[in-house]
Amino acid sequence: MQALTTSARPRIGWGLVGAGGISDAHARALSYVPEARLVAVGSRDVAKAQAFIDKPRGDESITEPVRAHGSYQALVDDPEVDVVYIGTPHPDHARTMALALAAGKAVLCEKPFTLNRREAESAVALARRHGVFLMEAMWMRYVPAMVELKRLLAEGAIGEPVSVSADFGFSAAGLPATHRALAPELAGGGLLDIGIYPLNLAAFVLGDIVGVQADAELGPTGVDVHTVFNMRHAGGQRSHGMSSLRATTPCRATILGTNGSIAITPPFYAAQQLRVSRGTRPWEETPVEIVDKPWRGNRYVHQVEEVHRCLRAGLAESPVMPLDETVALVGWMDTMRAQFGLRYPGE
Numbered sequence: 001m002q003a004l005t006t007s008a009r010p011r012i013g014w015g016l017v018g019a020g021g022i023s024d025a026h027a028r029a030l031s032y033v034p035e036a037r038l039v040a041v042g043s044r045d046v047a048k049a050q051a052f053i054d055k056p057r058g059d060e061s062i063t064e065p066v067r068a069h070g071s072y073q074a075l076v077d078d079p080e081v082d083v084v085y086i087g088t089p090h091p092d093h094a095r096t097m098a099l100a101l102a103a104g105k106a107v108l109c110e111k112p113f114t115l116n117r118r119e120a121e122s123a124v125a126l127a128r129r130h131g132v133f134l135m136e137a138m139w140m141r142y143v144p145a146m147v148e149l150k151r152l153l154a155e156g157a158i159g160e161p162v163s164v165s166a167d168f169g170f171s172a173a174g175l176p177a178t179h180r181a182l183a184p185e186l187a188g189g190g191l192l193d194i195g196i197y198p199l200n201l202a203a204f205v206l207g208d209i210v211g212v213q214a215d216a217e218l219g220p221t222g223v224d225v226h227t228v229f230n231m232r233h234a235g236g237q238r239s240h241g242m243s244s245l246r247a248t249t250p251c252r253a254t255i256l257g258t259n260g261s262i263a264i265t266p267p268f269y270a271a272q273q274l275r276v277s278r279g280t281r282p283w284e285e286t287p288v289e290i291v292d293k294p295w296r297g298n299r300y301v302h303q304v305e306e307v308h309r310c311l312r313a314g315l316a317e318s319p320v321m322p323l324d325e326t327v328a329l330v331g332w333m334d335t336m337r338a339q340f341g342l343r344y345p346g347e
């Protein structure tokens with residue numbers, strides 16, 4: 001892949017697909033990265049794109065002119081857009097990735113990457129065929145506390161990692177059945193939306209997953225509203241994840257090792273602090289070392305910097321969230337859904 005040269009274009013131009021909630025957070029993240037420039041927003045409705053750009057935000061997220069486009073195709077065709085950020089509901093991801101990759105644009109696509117493994121494989125094959133950069137927006141992996149977690153584990157701070165457990169839940173009781181978290185046609189359900197974080201953390205810490213056992217309660221709209229899963233990793237370790245739309249959970253994650261443990265101060269997916277306990281004495285007798293690693297700007301800044309780092313280096317994917325791993329994790333969610341009987345319309 002050709003590296004984006006710093007001399008020809010000192011700043012990297014971003015285009016946002018979908019004038020919704022997460023695109024807003026991403027626009028803010030871009031404003032904290034001096035070499036990023038938001039150049040365009042694409043919506044199915046040009047007036048909505050313009051309203052997104054003009055919205056008073058009470059901060060300095062958008063200070064330069066930004067173009068509004070009335071279709072996702074027009075956004076990906078914008079010559080000033082180097083990277084397309086896809087912030088649409090899950091079922092749209094594969095389609096919009098195909099548009100952007102065919103236009104030769106680098107892509108950062110929100111999680112879950114796609115609805116299922118088949119779609120994920122096609123997107124990755126297309127990126128490889130066109131020789132363009134593609135990355136799942138698994139921002140959790142890039143925050144400084146997660147980088148520190150990996151460093152501590154690699155230096156053996158808690159011995160050999162044995163197990164990971166993590167939960168992510170919020171009560172969706174106040175949401176209408178048409179909300180994307182609950183609507184089957186928008187691939188609602190806790191596993192794809194938030195269960196992906198415990199799943200991803202387990203793989204990040206313990207490596208490849210080789211087996212899963214999942215069970216879920218399906219809610220009135222037919223999607224999973226409380227989901228538990230056990231995983232087996234290639235090295236023989238076990239991990240445990242949970243997602244819930246029925247109950248707000250503490251969003252804890254704990255990594256156990258043969259010589260200690262690390263608790264990520266909640267919420268684990270937006271980590272800023274680690275609590276490290278070293279040794280094999282009983283838990284209540286073990287001192288806790290606090291390691292503070294706050295984000296800079298907002299939580300999504302670090303993944304933007306990773307995209308830039310990869311593009312400057314001419315990489316077609318991030319070594320921190322490799323595409324084959326993204327595909328494999330989507331595949332494990334397929335397996336879990338098959339176990340508890342959830343298929344989405346059109347699958």
Ligand SMILES: NC(=O)c1ccc[n+]([C@@H]2O[C@H](COP(=O)([O-])OP(=O)(O)OC[C@H]3O[C@@H](n4cnc5c(N)ncnc54)[C@H](OP(=O)(O)O)[C@@H]3O)[C@@H](O)[C@H]2O)c1
Binds near residue numbers: 023048087193
């Ligand atoms: N990384 C994170 O922390 C994080 C947080 C929240 C969400 N997400 C992910 O980001 C994605 C979007 O989530 P969101 O909460 O931002 O969603 P949202 O606000 O409901 O929708 C985002 C935008 O998607 C576009 N869209 C395209 N097809 C649509 C359809 N059929 N129905 C509704 N909207 C459609 C709309 O933009 P236009 O009308 O402008 O075309 C909408 O404003 C999801 O995949 C979610 O998992 C990630």
